Amino acid sequence: MSKLSLIESSLLCLCLMCITVSLACPIAHRQALLQFKHSLIRNSSTDEILFDLESWNSSPDCCQWERVVCDSSNSALKPVIALDLSKLYLGSFAVMAPIFNIKSLTKLDVSKNFLQGEIPIWKLARLNRLVYLDMSYNNLSASIPSLLFSLRNLEHLDLTGNSFCGELSSHVRNLSKLKFLGLACNSLSGEIRKEIAKLVRLQNLWLHGNRFSRKVPNSIL
Numbered sequence: 001m002s003k004l005s006l007i008e009s010s011l012l013c014l015c016l017m018c019i020t021v022s023l024a025c026p027i028a029h030r031q032a033l034l035q036f037k038h039s040l041i042r043n044s045s046t047d048e049i050l051f052d053l054e055s056w057n058s059s060p061d062c063c064q065w066e067r068v069v070c071d072s073s074n075s076a077l078k079p080v081i082a083l084d085l086s087k088l089y090l091g092s093f094a095v096m097a098p099i100f101n102i103k104s105l106t107k108l109d110v111s112k113n114f115l116q117g118e119i120p121i122w123k124l125a126r127l128n129r130l131v132y133l134d135m136s137y138n139n140l141s142a143s144i145p146s147l148l149f150s151l152r153n154l155e156h157l158d159l160t161g162n163s164f165c166g167e168l169s170s171h172v173r174n175l176s177k178l179k180f181l182g183l184a185c186n187s188l189s190g191e192i193r194k195e196i197a198k199l200v201r202l203q204n205l206w207l208h209g210n211r212f213s214r215k216v217p218n219s220i221l
């Protein structure tokens, strides 16, 4: 091989590498998603899960996988920004540990997953870019942790159809960008917070099916 063709072929190699790198999601995100997938398979043997995440691994670029959306506005880096993990029968937050490391997430849907117990709020609160969070129709219990209301970018928060109890924290007022707040069908009690009236962008508020005292603050009506 001549010197020139050697240089040419190494240049070609470099270019191919560049293209591959620029098309792919960050390696850390790919690994986190695969770790999540593998823990699902190890802990559950329903065919549905395996079938559902079949596309995860088919391409080295996780941005091509089903249920995964990447930010493609920047050609060099395509971080994962949205994950639809609904109806995967997760059962426990334990399997989600790798997901909580994807800090670029702006949208996370874990609805209808038979999730039990308390929200692992210290992990969830790290995802502070979240704009959309759907945890509806699980079996989440205890009170809604006030740290959840530190996710100040949230525009859509759906906690409908769980077993949350106790009073709603006044810190809910911190979610000033909220357009949708779903709290229906839980066991929340106490008064309906007047702080909710301070959420000026709110368009949808679902409160039915709780144990709130009858009094609705005038500011909300």
Ligand SMILES: *[C@@H]1O[C@H](CO)[C@@H](O)[C@H](O)[C@H]1NC(C)=O
Pocket (backbone or CB within 6 Å): 039, 043, 092, 094, 095
């Ligand atoms: C798998 O299930 C076992 C037993 O329930 C549990 O201890 C373990 O944390 C689970 N693993 C993952 C990754 O969730």
Ligand SMILES: *[C@@H]1O[C@H](CO)[C@@H](O)[C@H](O)[C@H]1NC(C)=O
Pocket (backbone or CB within 6 Å): 116, 117, 139, 141, 163
């Ligand atoms: C929901 O969780 C509680 C414990 O927090 C449990 O007693 C109950 O059976 C669960 N319900 C369902 C439908 O899984």
Ligand SMILES: *[C@@H]1O[C@H](CO)[C@@H](O)[C@H](O)[C@H]1NC(C)=O
Pocket (backbone or CB within 6 Å): 146, 147, 148, 149, 150, 151, 171, 174
């Ligand atoms: C809500 O905002 C107040 C005032 O900025 C702050 O002191 C408080 O810690 C915030 N609460 C949460 C849960 O982030």
